[in-house]
Amino acid sequence: MPEGPSILFLKDNLAPFKNKVVKKAGGYGKMPTAWMKGKKLLDIQTWGKHLLLVFANGVVKIHLGLFGDVLINERKKVNRSFYLEFAKGEINGYVVSASKLKKPLKEVYDWRTDILSEQFDKVYVKSLIKEKQTKLIADIMMDQDIFSGVGNKIRNEALYRAGLHPMSIVEKIPAAKLNKLIDETVKYAKIFYRQLRKTGKHDFFEVYQLEYAADGSAVTMQFLPKTKRKIYFSEHRQQLYK
DNA sequence: TAAGTTGTTCGGGG
């Protein structure tokens, strides 16, 4: 379920639990949960792919990883890795990792890099990218300290829309292209989010897992060198700078 | 049925 937009959508759906008191907390995860019992869930926030549950005595960071899922007032057959039960309703996390922040929220997170935050700061993000001169742009896009909330789908789509080849080297990319990439990343993340809100699903792709891109050009699939993840791109449309 | 998947963290070796 998890790229930035899915987490933001999840946050929206959890709104009814805000200011409600936790009756029972648990799960098979390692984090102790007793400290939340009887406490009010004061706020729900996100940073990139992190879902943040704010209590007066601590903040829980939930990460869905690759297979994680959070159900509201529903259960699966398998055990919950993390859950909160309220007088009315429950939040059930499956294969999620939960941990308690060791520092206050504002010391842990910088929302200037969060692609779906109002504080997203294009100039700042650009400066972070430029510190990584010799890296592949495909790797930079999945760096959560630079593009918080970008996952493989957004990466593929943003590169396609910007007309930028995934194997391009940062220092060789013209400034205008880099600007375009940042813009397209945020734009596509918003499309992703809007579609989730409208339909509960997301399947609007122009290149990801396709045989032919939206412009009709053939799509190439490659495994990225370091991460071995699949990247889909159009040789015809996406310019390689190296 | 076996492979593939919206992701991250850890430890070891170079």
Add this chain to the structure above:
DNA sequence: CCCCCGAACAACTT
């Protein structure tokens, strides 16, 4: 210290 790699974690779909 940085970088790279593989393993581990799990569930669900095709």
